[in-house]
Amino acid sequence: MIESFVLAIAALSGCWCDTVPTFVGEIEVRNPAYVSLYAYPGYNSGYDLLISTSSGNPFEKDVVYRVSHIEEYMKNNATNFTLEVLSDSIYWPNQLSGVSKVFGNRTVAVASGNFAPKNRGGVSLINLDKGAPYITDVITDGYAKGQLVWLENQGNLNQSTPWKSHVIAEGPDVNFVSSRLQSTDGWMDAFFAAQYFNPGLRVFWVNESGDWNETKVNSRDIDMTIGPVFDVVISDVNGDFESDLLVTAHSATNGTVWAYEIPDDFRTGEYKRHLLASGFMSSSVHQGKGAPGSARPISHGTASGKDPIILSGDDSGQAYVLNARSNAKDDWSYTVTPFLDAGTGNVGGIDFAGGVYSYNSYDIFVPAKNKNKVYIYRLMEN
Ligand SMILES: *[C@@H]1O[C@H](CO)[C@@H](O)[C@H](O)[C@H]1NC(C)=O
Ligand SMILES: *[C@@H]1O[C@H](CO)[C@@H](O)[C@H](O)[C@H]1NC(C)=O
Ligand SMILES: *[C@@H]1O[C@H](CO)[C@@H](O)[C@H](O)[C@H]1NC(C)=O
Ligand SMILES: *[C@@H]1O[C@H](CO)[C@@H](O)[C@H](O)[C@H]1NC(C)=O
Ligand SMILES: *[C@@H]1O[C@H](CO)[C@@H](O)[C@H](O)[C@H]1NC(C)=O
Ligand SMILES: *[C@@H]1O[C@H](CO)[C@@H](O)[C@H](O)[C@H]1NC(C)=O
Numbered sequence: 001m002i003e004s005f006v007l008a009i010a011a012l013s014g015c016w017c018d019t020v021p022t023f024v025g026e027i028e029v030r031n032p033a034y035v036s037l038y039a040y041p042g043y044n045s046g047y048d049l050l051i052s053t054s055s056g057n058p059f060e061k062d063v064v065y066r067v068s069h070i071e072e073y074m075k076n077n078a079t080n081f082t083l084e085v086l087s088d089s090i091y092w093p094n095q096l097s098g099v100s101k102v103f104g105n106r107t108v109a110v111a112s113g114n115f116a117p118k119n120r121g122g123v124s125l126i127n128l129d130k131g132a133p134y135i136t137d138v139i140t141d142g143y144a145k146g147q148l149v150w151l152e153n154q155g156n157l158n159q160s161t162p163w164k165s166h167v168i169a170e171g172p173d174v175n176f177v178s179s180r181l182q183s184t185d186g187w188m189d190a191f192f193a194a195q196y197f198n199p200g201l202r203v204f205w206v207n208e209s210g211d212w213n214e215t216k217v218n219s220r221d222i223d224m225t226i227g228p229v230f231d232v233v234i235s236d237v238n239g240d241f242e243s244d245l246l247v248t249a250h251s252a253t254n255g256t257v258w259a260y261e262i263p264d265d266f267r268t269g270e271y272k273r274h275l276l277a278s279g280f281m282s283s284s285v286h287q288g289k290g291a292p293g294s295a296r297p298i299s300h301g302t303a304s305g306k307d308p309i310i311l312s313g314d315d316s317g318q319a320y321v322l323n324a325r326s327n328a329k330d331d332w333s334y335t336v337t338p339f340l341d342a343g344t345g346n347v348g349g350i351d352f353a354g355g356v357y358s359y360n361s362y363d364i365f366v367p368a369k370n371k372n373k374v375y376i377y378r379l380m381e382n
């Protein structure tokens with residue numbers, strides 16, 4: 001009784017102040033590009049770590065791997081990882097994520113194609129629940145420019161008949177996030193798009209829930225002045241219990257991280273903008289190189305205060321943690337601390353999860369392509 005009381009107090013008073021991830025291990029794998037943790041159903045049932053790799057040659061097929069039950073390795077000594085090949089037949093796989101329940105089985109969706117829009121892209125589904133994992137289907141034959149496309153599931157899981165694609169909007173390219181947002185006319189289906197090749201941050205929505213016919217889509221520019229936008233996520237950045245946008249913009253010389261307050265009516269109100277960090281730069285001078293990559297807040301669970309933010313450097317070759325300087329709602333300043341320096345290489349899509357090692361820790365998986373390693377770091381509540 002007394003013990004659990006003390007534990008509860010400790011959990012509530014934990015904080016993320018000044019926490020910097022510490023190195024705990026590494027996974028050797030050729031050319032890792034993105035990682036994703038895919039939870040097993042049920043509370044505390046563990047995770048698969050999914051890893052996409054890319055050689056950089058668009059005509060060469062690359063490998064997608066899984067490390068089953070990564071938590072078992074983390075609870076032991078974080079060595080001797082067993083990598084299982086999920087697919088070796090996708091050209092340039094990049095972002096990947098678990099999409100369980102959609103098909104009744106644990107399924108991984110893998111986006112593929114070169115970052116440059118001239119290259120055709122696709123989406124593949126890998127079913128993990130069959131005896132051996134295999135690609136169920138390639139669900140589209142590609143989209144060749146910045147467009148948001150709806151791939152209609154017509155009930156076929158058949159490689160030779162790609163899903164029907166419908167263009168929803170022109171412009172969106174690298175990343176977007178969907179949501180239901182409040183307006184003076186009620187809740188609406190919407191998404192925020194990070195536009196890279198048509199640089200800007202925009203919002204798209206429909207007046208009738210679920211009706212994403214292209215003729216019904218409304219859009220609004222939020223900010224077209226910050227350069228190529230790399231990523232956007234929705235998060236309560238300043239801890240005032242209101243959702244904000246956490247946004248990164250790519251640059252070879254001065255990449256930036258921003259927060260935008262989502263107004264009461266997302267269609268008409270003002271998105272107040274705050275600069276969280278700037279000065280990120282590519283470690284090598286090549287066309288198309290830039291920094292930073294994606295920013296992801298660590299939802300603090302039991303700890304008090306603002307969420308720390310894990311930032312991928314992309315072509316800066318680094319990974320960073322951003323810690324709020326104060327818990328004041330109107331103070332948007334952060335310290336920026338690099339915790340990994342992979343030299344002139346690329347640090348790709350990072351993922352992390354709590355409870356992999358212990359209830360008050362986050363394990364962070366950082367793919368460093370040129371080092372042929374996924375580095376593993378841990379952030380402990382203090
Ligand atoms: C820890 O790693 C070493 C190899 O580096 C291995 O021999 C040993 O069995 C591992 N221990 C556990 C508990 O996994
Ligand atoms: C590494 O893992 C493999 C397969 O799980 C096992 O056979 C081998 O004994 C392990 N090696 C060490 C050094 O732990
Ligand atoms: C799920 O996987 C099982 C094999 O484990 C298979 O029999 C079943 O058809 C799969 N379901 C779907 C919807 O693909
Ligand atoms: C896939 O679709 C093609 C063409 O519609 C058809 O000939 C083939 O039998 C289908 N394969 C399966 C496994 O359903
Ligand atoms: C979208 O709406 C237009 C105009 O109402 C209609 O002609 C078109 O068939 C619709 N498209 C789809 C995919 O439903
Ligand atoms: C959505 O509703 C607004 C009025 O609330 C209207 O101005 C707009 O034209 C509508 N959009 C479409 C695509 O019908």
Ligand SMILES: *[C@@H]1O[C@H](CO)[C@@H](O)[C@H](O)[C@H]1NC(C)=O
Pocket residue numbers: 254256275278279
């Ligand atoms: C980088 O960009 C930010 C945001 O626009 C700006 O405040 C800052 O002065 C710039 N830094 C340099 C060195 O140009």
